[in-house]
Amino acid sequence: MSTFVERVPLRFEQVTTNETGINTAEFLDAARGVVMLFDELGSAAFVVVKSDISGNIDKVQAKYDTDKVAFNTLEKIVEAEAGTKDRKATQGLLWLKRGLEFTAQGLSRSLANATEELAASFRQAYEVTLKPLHGFVVKAAFNVAMTACPYRKTFYEKLGGDNEAVHKGLEMWVAALQKHLSQLDAFYKKGAYDKGL
Numbered sequence: 001m002s003t004f005v006e007r008v009p010l011r012f013e014q015v016t017t018n019e020t021g022i023n024t025a026e027f028l029d030a031a032r033g034v035v036m037l038f039d040e041l042g043s044a045a046f047v048v049v050k051s052d053i054s055g056n057i058d059k060v061q062a063k064y065d066t067d068k069v070a071f072n073t074l075e076k077i078v079e080a081e082a083g084t085k086d087r088k089a090t091q092g093l094l095w096l097k098r099g100l101e102f103t104a105q106g107l108s109r110s111l112a113n114a115t116e117e118l119a120a121s122f123r124q125a126y127e128v129t130l131k132p133l134h135g136f137v138v139k140a141a142f143n144v145a146m147t148a149c150p151y152r153k154t155f156y157e158k159l160g161g162d163n164e165a166v167h168k169g170l171e172m173w174v175a176a177l178q179k180h181l182s183q184l185d186a187f188y189k190k191g192a193y194d195k196g197l
Helices: 024-041 044-066 074-081 088-112 118-128 136-147 152-158 163-191
Strands: none
Touching (some): 024 044, 024 088, 024 152, 044 074, 044 088, 044 136, 088 163, 118 136
């Protein structure tokens, strides 16, 4: 049986960067793997999380599709929208980044704490990533999602069964994701691209 990381469209460690930034098409393909991860969690409660991540991928994809050469990196998309009224892709990427940070922190915590249930790992990740940015209704939806997390053992079995291979693959996947998120964080902060979004 293949592991989850072997089944994703593209792994985060395969996403390339150059002097202008992170490859747009590759990053979006890798981000679709996070949507697959929430499918593995197997709960209708995660529809909100999946929908949010998918919707933000679609916003960035739509901008990329208008000019795949000009917008071949995520940073070029944001720079092109800076100072304009239409910053849909910039906002989509910002919220995609936030959703991915939540996922990365939840998985990192789970991988580092072998006895902690997923609900606890993801609840803690939510506290430090998305919760401060969410209103009452969204907080309630996420709370339901955290409560509906499968048991740790069930989840990791769905990801491939071989715990050592699954954990090693996930550790590499999450580390690469966090590297890309750090680059995007620094870029957004340097240009104040998140101002007003």
